[in-house]
Amino acid sequence: MIKKEYQTERLYLKVLEPRYAKKVLEYYIRNSKFLKEWDPKRESYFYTISHQKSLLKDDIQDFKNKSQVKFWLITKDTKEVIGNVCFSNIIMGNFKSCYMSYKLDENEINKGYITEAIKKAISVMFNDFGLHRIEVNIIPRNERSLRIMEKLNFTREGFSRAYLKINDVWEDHVHFAKYNKDTYC
Secondary structure (H helix, E strand, O other), rough: OOOOEEOOHHHHHEEOOOHHHHHHHHHHHHHHHHOOOOOOOOHHHHHHHHHHHHHHHHOOOHHOOOOOOOEEEEOOOOOOEEEEEEEEEEOOOOEEEEEEEEOOHHOOOOOOOOHHHHHHHHHHHHOOOOOOOOEEEEEEHHHHHHHHHHHHHOOEEEEEEEEEOOEEEEEEEEEEEEHHHHOOO
8 A cells, every 4th residue: 555655764755735835836946947958848837836736736636546646855854845756647457557757956966865766666656556667758868867767777668759848849768667576477
């Protein structure tokens, strides 16, 4: 059974309630220039408390429906929101698969936080949620994320041309997957 909160050595991974909208908004404002290269184009209303509350309400509903799980990363020492790991388009039945995405505060890069968080989150999704496969798509120039896939032993499965519209540009992506070894042979 999946829970709304887990811990690693340095982080809390939490499905956040709407009352955290201010902290999430502060994260997005603090990282707006940095994330622009990797995220969809954001309209001005995205950077409002009301919109972030609405998104967090949707996240809670998606969690209850088991269609998406977004773990926000909160440091144990400062209690700051520094990113998230999201499992979306979850399909169970005989597929048991989803997509994973993640983002991290620009000031927290190269400290091992995202690798630590993803390791824990994948363990949760395989062991507590019962997934068989997790897919990730990465822009080829995102060298940091490509290294993370290598560190975490994701398998490179292909290349998708003009796969996602990022900051108003159709971007190519490299396709990776990780399998829950306990669910087959």
